[in-house]
Amino acid sequence: AQKVTQAQTEISVVEKEDVTLDCVYETRDTTYYLFWYKQPPSGELVFLIRRNSFDEQNEISGRYSWNFQKSTSSFNFTITASQVVDSAVYFCALSVADNYGQNFVFGPGTRLSVLP
Amino acid sequence: KAGVTQTPRYLIKTRGQQVTLSCSPISGHRSVSWYQQTPGQGLQFLFEYFSETQRNKGNFPGRFSGRQFSNSRSEMNVSTLELGDSALYLCASSLGGRTEAFFGQGTRLTVV
Numbered sequence: 001a002q003k004v005t006q007a008q009t010e011i012s013v014v015e016k017e018d019v020t021l022d023c024v025y026e027t028r029d030t031t032y033y034l035f036w037y038k039q040p041p042s043g044e045l046v047f048l049i050r051r052n053s054f055d056e057q058n059e060i061s062g063r064y065s066w067n068f069q070k071s072t073s074s075f076n077f078t079i080t081a082s083q084v085v086d087s088a089v090y091f092c093a094l095s096v097a098d099n100y101g102q103n104f105v106f107g108p109g110t111r112l113s114v115l116p
Numbered sequence: 117k118a119g120v121t122q123t124p125r126y127l128i129k130t131r132g133q134q135v136t137l138s139c140s141p142i143s144g145h146r147s148v149s150w151y152q153q154t155p156g157q158g159l160q161f162l163f164e165y166f167s168e169t170q171r172n173k174g175n176f177p178g179r180f181s182g183r184q185f186s187n188s189r190s191e192m193n194v195s196t197l198e199l200g201d202s203a204l205y206l207c208a209s210s211l212g213g214r215t216e217a218f219f220g221q222g223t224r225l226t227v228v
Contacts, residue, residue: 044206044219044222047217091159104159104217
């Protein structure tokens with residue numbers, strides 16, 4: 001069975017601080033995809049990043065960066081120089097590659113509050 | 117490019133009634149998935165449709181059903197509503213496979 005854990009329920013930071021959101025996943029499959037989504041108060045889930053299990057290269061995209069480590073089954077997400085607009089709930093998700101279509105397993109989410 | 121559109125945004129229904137929610141995916145996307153979000157259970161997968169065929173189904177009772185039309189628009193139906201069905205229902209569209217999914221703003225269903 002697949003499972004995603006986000007140990008941090010809530011995080012508060014002051015604007016311009018860096019913040020890292022933790023994600024640990026469980027799967028027995030060797031091919032899988034990991035995602036981060038953001039859910040602002042308006043409700044929709046906003047896609048942030050996607051990574052496949054064969055690509056452990058860590059990248060930076062603007063103020064976002066991520067650290068994917070298969071050895072520890074972790075897929076952490078960092079926001080640099082946080083802004084008030086970053087306040088939202090962040091979800092880590094796992095999608096297992098199979099022939100039966102798309103199916104995300106989401107973590108419980110981390111509520112990030114960025115204070116001015 | 118228009119995003120995923122879900123209607124209605126808000127619904128209030130009485131226990132025992134049925135409800136139909138609608139989702140219009142991004143143009144060109146043939147995969148539509150539905151998720152239920154509640155404070156207690158978080159985000160849970162309901163089902164996914166691709167080219168009018170249900171390809172995957174989550175662990176929900178048969179009261180939850182869906183369908184997809186030839187233009188990729190999808191509906192989900194919940195019959196014999198229970199108080200526990202109160203939730204935010206999110207629709208996601210994608211090109212299919214392991215690509216990223218794009219979500220609508222959801223329909224907030226309240227069962228009284």
